[in-house]
Amino acid sequence: MLSEYLSFILYGFLVVATGVGAIALSSLLGPKKTYSKVKFEPYECGVDQTENPHKPFALKFYTFALLFILFDIETIFLLPWAYGFKRLLHTGTLPAVLFFLVLLGLGLFYIIKTRALEWE
Amino acid sequence: MPVSPVVEITFALSALVILLSSLAVVLVKNPVRATLLLIVAFIPTSLVYILLQAAFVGILQILVYAGAIMMLFTFVIMMINPSPKDGESPAGGSEGGEGGFSGMRGALIGLLVVGALGALLLPKVYHAASQVSVAPVTKPGFGELSSISALLFEDPANNPLTVSFELISFLILVGIIAALNFSRRKGAEARMENSITTRPTEALPILQREALEPK
């Protein structure tokens, strides 16, 4: 059982090792920065920073992310069907899946019609 | 069949990483780090699923949770943009609000409840678990896409999961409607609100006169 996934797991370890290794090596071998308070002060006649530059951004993108997750979940349920498509096509599954798809298609229609996907 | 030591070691390591990173999620003060640690917790969780022969679920754990949902979490956190000051008392404390628990007391009560439950349940669950035969499921292809496909879709007229499958599309539809109605507002006033920030003061012009005055 595990042996089937051994290569996958090894691959995973390799990926992690590459990422961690790159960061670790560069911090070991790379030039060291020196930090001091002066370095963070504005240059000559510059103005002191008045507030955090990390601004919150528009809620809009949040909607996209939410909708993405919902359709992501839809895809998951279609994946097994796509896998057995040829075998399942003639077993009467089609109406059930079509029902599922039509309902979500109506959902997509609703999204488009309410112009949630338009960037204002 | 005895479980192979590779499986045992992988499980033990995964469990350790899950426990540690989950604890860190709760204890770490910076919310962005907490989110990233949650992703760290998800990866060994998926490994555990794979060990349990549920490979598909394991992959989904990465795709959906670590990939999509955590991305949304990160968006929300970046949108709210909590300053470090906000993060100082993640347990909430008892600032205002009637009957709020202080963090310590809440934690104690939680520990007591969990401890009592554990003491009650664990021996029984352990007893039940010890009676389950350790022989692995011998069904070929268990937990793989092919068997899930068969489980979900074969013989739809009598399949106990057909109705569930349709109900899931209703749930997603509800999600869509709810998501749209919370992010979409009509009218000009609403458009302002659309790009709102969670803290009104931050919507003010960046440079204020007092800030320009030399100190």
Place this chain on the structure above:
Amino acid sequence: MTLAEFTPLLPDLLLLALALAVLKIDLWSEDGEAGFHLTWIGLAGLALLLAFGSRSDAVFADYHITAASRVWKLLFTLATLATVFLSRPYFRAGGNARGTLAKSGAFFGLLLLCMQGMFALVSAGNLIVFYLGLELATMPIYALAAYQPRDADSAEAGSKYVLMGGFSSALTLFGISFLYGATGSLGFPALEAAVRAAPADPALWGGIFFLLGGLGFKLAMAPLHMWAPDVYQGAPTPVMAFLSVASKAAAVAALATLFLSPLNAVRPDLAPCFAAAAVLSMVAGNLGAMRQKDLRRFVAYSSVAQVGYMLLAMLGEGDGSRAALVYNLVTYGVTGFALYFIMGVIGKEGPETMSGLRGLSRRHPGLAVLLVLCMFSLAGVPPLAGFLGKFMLFSAAAAEGHYLLVGIAVANAVVSFYYYMLVVKEAYIAPPGEAAAIRLRPLQIMVLWGLGLALLVLGVCPAPADWLARAAGN
């Protein structure tokens, strides 16, 4: 499968079509009027179809259409219909002092999809359908509770309900996984056989423990009721009405679906648990309701107490309990909606609080009389609907010999009389402020008369109770 075989499934399909139609029509209609009319006409048709339509039972892939499920569905439909009527002024500019709700199409669509979940819940033949139905019956309410625009309380209600709902769903699902682990089956018949064969299995009890916890949250059963007052107070009044009647009925139906059929074998062992929860709910609800100034909070606590009474029926034998539960929910729904419509009327000018009721007897004597009837019915005074509902619950428990418990419940009912009378006192005795006469719309008058008559008829005429008992009992 031929088309004729789908006839018993017609109500469920019709509901789905209605929900989709309402959602779509909202995209084109400007003022939401079309959506409102389509919703109430569709629901009325659905109610007629459920009451007089096909009576044949059917099973579609673990989706059971039975007489009992039809009764529950009729109950949900009527509760939703009343909610739709109740929500009418809340979408009209100036219809409510708290602010106007927007986007009625999505509101009604979510209500209908929520109902679809309740339908699935009572028709469930396995635990997955059961869980998804429960989830579908809860998820729209997360959005609905936060429907009041630009209102901090409503947002708080929504987020609190999301957190509590998510937590309770997780508990339920955890319990279901234990049940599956213990019995190796998700289908109710197999589950029932397995439970009967090995009722002492610890894994089974782990499952029951978590299931009860999860459903207890949904039911707002003490000690898991702490979310109810805040959510009820923050949510718009129509949503609160839906929560306290339809959603509560769905939670009770969930409890009945599981513990009166597949888990029936272990119910005698659970009796102390139900008894404790019942007593706690009654006491917590009654004590909490006494000090409330806000009517929505008051309703929340009073409904917690009602849950306590309803849990008594879980101690009785199966068929009688089911009939008692349904009948009590009907009477509670009628009484509750009469009160909520009164709240809607006074909410037009002022806040929906106790003090908002002041001088009601002078502003509109008829409404004040209806309020008195409501309060008497909630307290269980004969010959009103609430009395018969409570009587059936108590007798279901007494039939199994739980006399002490029934005694406690009766004592609680007497105590509850005190705070229900406080409401009446506000309407009649408290000095009125600037009292403008209340003018009602024809629809409101019609609905209020209907509910008032139902309050009386359901209390004195046992025929509907008999019919329900026969229909729900099988």
